[in-house]
Amino acid sequence: SLGSDSAKAERMFRLMDGFLKNDSISLQQDILRHVEYTVARSRFNFDDFEAYQALAHSVRDRLIERSHDTQLYFKRKDPKRVYFLSFEYLMGRSLSNSVINLGIRDQYADALSQLGFEFEVLAEQEGDAALGNGGLARLSACQMDSMATLDYPAWGYGLRYEYGLFRQVILDGFQHEQPDFWLNFGNPWETERVHVTYPVKFYGVVEEENLNGEKCNVWIPGEVVEAVAYDNPIPGYGTRNTITLRLWAGKPSDQHDMEAYNTGDYINAVVCRQKAENISSVLYPDDRSFQGKELRLKQQYFFVSASIQDIIRRFKEAHSNFDEFPEKVALQLNDTHPSLAIAEVMRVLVDKEHLGWNKAWDIACKIFSFTIHAVIAEGLEKIPVDLLGSLLPRHLQIIYEINFKFVEELKKRIGLDYNRLSRMSIIEEGAVKSIRMANLAIVCSHTVNGVSKVHSELLKAKLFKDFYELWPQKFQCKTNGVTQRRWIVVSNPSLCALISKWLGTEAWIRDVDLLTGLRAYAADPDLQQEWMMVKKVNKMRLAEYIEAMSGVKVSLDAMFDVQTKRIHEYKRQLLNILGIIHRYDCIKNMEKSQRSKVVPRVCIIGGKAAPGYEIAKKIIKLCHAVAEKINNDTDVGDLLKLHISTAGHEASGTGSMKFLMNGCLLLATEDGSTVEIVEEIGADNLIDDV
Numbered sequence: 001s002l003g004s005d006s007a008k009a010e011r012m013f014r015l016m017d018g019f020l021k022n023d024s025i026s027l028q029q030d031i032l033r034h035v036e037y038t039v040a041r042s043r044f045n046f047d048d049f050e051a052y053q054a055l056a057h058s059v060r061d062r063l064i065e066r067s068h069d070t071q072l073y074f075k076r077k078d079p080k081r082v083y084f085l086s087f088e089y090l091m092g093r094s095l096s097n098s099v100i101n102l103g104i105r106d107q108y109a110d111a112l113s114q115l116g117f118e119f120e121v122l123a124e125q126e127g128d129a130a131l132g133n134g135g136l137a138r139l140s141a142c143q144m145d146s147m148a149t150l151d152y153p154a155w156g157y158g159l160r161y162e163y164g165l166f167r168q169v170i171l172d173g174f175q176h177e178q179p180d181f182w183l184n185f186g187n188p189w190e191t192e193r194v195h196v197t198y199p200v201k202f203y204g205v206v207e208e209e210n211l212n213g214e215k216c217n218v219w220i221p222g223e224v225v226e227a228v229a230y231d232n233p234i235p236g237y238g239t240r241n242t243i244t245l246r247l248w249a250g251k252p253s254d255q256h257d258m259e260a261y262n263t264g265d266y267i268n269a270v271v272c273r274q275k276a277e278n279i280s281s282v283l284y285p286d287d288r289s290f291q292g293k294e295l296r297l298k299q300q301y302f303f304v305s306a307s308i309q310d311i312i313r314r315f316k317e318a319h320s321n322f323d324e325f326p327e328k329v330a331l332q333l334n335d336t337h338p339s340l341a342i343a344e345v346m347r348v349l350v351d352k353e354h355l356g357w358n359k360a361w362d363i364a365c366k367i368f369s370f371t372i373h374a375v376i377a378e379g380l381e382k383i384p385v386d387l388l389g390s391l392l393p394r395h396l397q398i399i400y401e402i403n404f405k406f407v408e409e410l411k412k413r414i415g416l417d418y419n420r421l422s423r424m425s426i427i428e429e430g431a432v433k434s435i436r437m438a439n440l441a442i443v444c445s446h447t448v449n450g451v452s453k454v455h456s457e458l459l460k461a462k463l464f465k466d467f468y469e470l471w472p473q474k475f476q477c478k479t480n481g482v483t484q485r486r487w488i489v490v491s492n493p494s495l496c497a498l499i500s501k502w503l504g505t506e507a508w509i510r511d512v513d514l515l516t517g518l519r520a521y522a523a524d525p526d527l528q529q530e531w532m533m534v535k536k537v538n539k540m541r542l543a544e545y546i547e548a549m550s551g552v553k554v555s556l557d558a559m560f561d562v563q564t565k566r567i568h569e570y571k572r573q574l575l576n577i578l579g580i581i582h583r584y585d586c587i588k589n590m591e592k593s594q595r596s597k598v599v600p601r602v603c604i605i606g607g608k609a610a611p612g613y614e615i616a617k618k619i620i621k622l623c624h625a626v627a628e629k630i631n632n633d634t635d636v637g638d639l640l641k642l643h644i645s646t647a648g649h650e651a652s653g654t655g656s657m658k659f660l661m662n663g664c665l666l667l668a669t670e671d672g673s674t675v676e677i678v679e680e681i682g683a684d685n686l687i688d689d690v
């Protein structure tokens with residue numbers, strides 16, 4: 001036993017090295033042990049992939065150790081915990097990130113080379129965990145890294161999709177989607193917690209019962225699915241703090257088909273059990289258009305219900321009174337996707353814990369905060385009342401009740417302004433009566449934030465003006481960021497080495513503001529030369545990749561002009577292509593003698609289109625058609641119909657930050673987070689006119 005006082009626990013946590021040693025011999029032994037016993041290959045005969053698996057398992061051991069210590073530490077300290085609820089996480093690969101954050105990258109590289117392997121080569125064996133669509137999902141991943149690094153007592157909750165974002169295959173210039181069964185070769189990073197499971201209910205009816213003279217609602221479900229936890233450790237950089245991303249998967253429940261077994265329909269009962277797993281099987285690939293699909297709603301409730309049960313279980317282990325709940329629990333809603341959590345918390349507190357409506361609502365209003373990532377009203381989720389009522393009958397009642405009380409209160413504040421009342425109502429009347437999830441989230445949350453200054457102002461002035469006028473204190477701005485650990489240290493090791501050398505410290509890896517220290521050397525010709533070398537070598541790597549992928553040879557002396565992000569009309573890939581066509585035309589019409597003055601360019605456009613988004617798919621085809629024309633330089637083609645979207649639709653944008661921190665120039669409009677970026681880098685580093 002470590003004793004009970006928290007100071008002792010803290011000391012243990014700081015000093016404890018764990019059982020595993022990180023010297024070269026210990027690492028080699030650990031890797032070989034995993035080759036032999038985990039991967040079950042002979043330690044005298046294994047290939048790169050098996051070596052990667054063993055390596056990953058040895059890293060995982062170290063993560064697990066830290067994660068145990070972290071949990072023990074926080075259990076004893078009992079701080080307020082932050083729970084980040086997100087429907088999507090784009091974690092990508094874990095190996096390099098983990099060993100860098102653990103501070104044992106070099107030790108591993110050395111150990112592997114003693115065994116005749118190269119770290120970089122094995123790292124390439126890892127697949128991507130692509131459990132998300134784009135910016136929102138990568139932001140979740142960056143936030144987990146930051147919370148771990150800043151020693152937060154944080155948890156991330158989400159869904160363990162079996163199929164991540166579809167793989168893009170291009171045939172004849174057209175995008176085709178293929179399933180991303182990322183778990184095919186196993187996932188060494190996760191731990192299945194067979195004992196951390198919760199029943200999640202669907203359908204059925206609500207009945208009123210009498211409990212000690214009080215009326216109380218009992219939900220009798222029509223279907224029960226079990227949620228099982230898969231834990232993914234997230235190590236902080238330069239700290240032992242290792243937090244957990246807990247992802248839920250669907251599992252058949254013993255409760256729901258006993259009936260079928262009893263009536264003898266054995267085969268059907270087994271088939272039915274299998275269906276439960278479908279809940280978490282596939283990620284929806286549309287990042288902005290909302291469709292009222294039942295499966296998606298089921299997924300949302302499934303992960304929300306399991307997470308809330310888990311959070312309340314943890315709270316109750318240490319507390320007997322819900323008065324303390326708001327001091328111990330903060331729930332961050334990442335967009336509207338998890339906002340059913342509000343109704344679920346109310347249901348648990350009212351129907352199961354019997355706190356009474358007012359007390360439950362008071363607690364709910366103290367624990368939730370809400371991040372909005374959308375710019376336009378069409379991007380906001382609306383759930384048809386009929387759909388919600390059939391899938392989650394009790395939640396519909398609760399949302400009606402929340403709305404009734406809210407509208408009554410509102411009438412007292414603003415009078416009988418029916419237009420405004422109907423705009424602010426959580427329920428939207430109309431052809432399809434539906435629940436406005438953003439309104440629900442705003443009504444209950446103590447803070448609401450946009451993701452850049454422009455966006456946050458827009459929320460106050462347009463999208464949620466009525467709410468801002470009612471509750472100005474709720475509205476905040478939290479400009480997005482990306483972690484330099486992923487986007488410089490992992491992705492650009494030579495730039496990382498350069499920065500650390502010139503700053504004389506690695507402290508910038510924790511504290512990104514220290515990068516401004518480089519300004520003092522910006523004019524130093526030695527730094528400039530080293531910087532150019534780093535860029536050149538990276539360009540060579542990219543050129544090799546382009547040739548391997550597409551067969552196109554590109555010049556290293558050309559300027560690389562890159563736009564990589566989801567394909568959307570508002571992101572203006574079309575404008576980019578038209579610009580390319582224009583430049584092509586100019587070159588064609590130029591005197592031969594003038595051509596030497598043109599800066600050669602390699603234009604690179606990358607991104608996936610949602611499978612049902614026709615125009616985005618046509619943009620992909622256009623890209624390929626233009627590329628084929630230009631790369632083979634025949635005559636300039638047909639007339640074009642065009643649609644150029646306007647600025648003002650990007651809530652923040654995070655891709656540009658990743659390029660920027662790797663020394664790229666930015667060609668952008670002062671929209672979204674570009675405004676804050678310019679504040680940091682100076683207007684002279686923004687090109688908004690070419």
Ligand code: CR1
Pocket residue numbers: 134135136137139287288335373374451480650651652653654672
């Ligand atoms: C926004 O479009 C922003 C990210 C992260 C996106 C983008 O501008 O940088 O969120 N929204 O905040 C989104 O993916 C589903 O909505």
